[in-house]
Amino acid sequence: MNFYMLAKIAPTADLDISQTAGVIISGLAVVFLVLLLLVGFVNLFGSFFKKGKKEPPVKQAPPPKQEIKKPVQPSVPVEEDDSDEIIAVISAVVAQMSIEDGKQYRIKSVKAKNQKSSGRPVWASEGLRQNTNPF
Numbered sequence: 001m002n003f004y005m006l007a008k009i010a011p012t013a014d015l016d017i018s019q020t021a022g023v024i025i026s027g028l029a030v031v032f033l034v035l036l037l038l039v040g041f042v043n044l045f046g047s048f049f050k051k052g053k054k055e056p057p058v059k060q061a062p063p064p065k066q067e068i069k070k071p072v073q074p075s076v077p078v079e080e081d082d083s084d085e086i087i088a089v090i091s092a093v094v095a096q097m098s099i100e101d102g103k104q105y106r107i108k109s110v111k112a113k114n115q116k117s118s119g120r121p122v123w124a125s126e127g128l129r130q131n132t133n134p135f
Helices: 004-007 017-049 084-101 122-131
Strands: none
Touching: none
């Protein structure tokens, strides 16, 4: 088959440069308008399905107090193999949570996780658990 003959019967064979530019610009405009319609359609569906779920109203946290009278101390004695720095960090996090929530929390116990049961450190086991959860 002769490709020169196909070029002669093509619908754009007789268009000059301004007509070709008009076809290209109108084609791009149609594509982007359809894209905007699809985005609006997806957003409409999202808002439609969110209406079925009743989300609890967002409670604003009370303003943080400027002075903490008594820091939260662990209620169990610290074992010799636990470092004081780890206990201090855990206590600081619990104290910050109690300030933000306006409730009084306390630490009941701090225990080291036995690493020999799985052969992995605790953080490696947790990372493995999170990455292998089903969707």
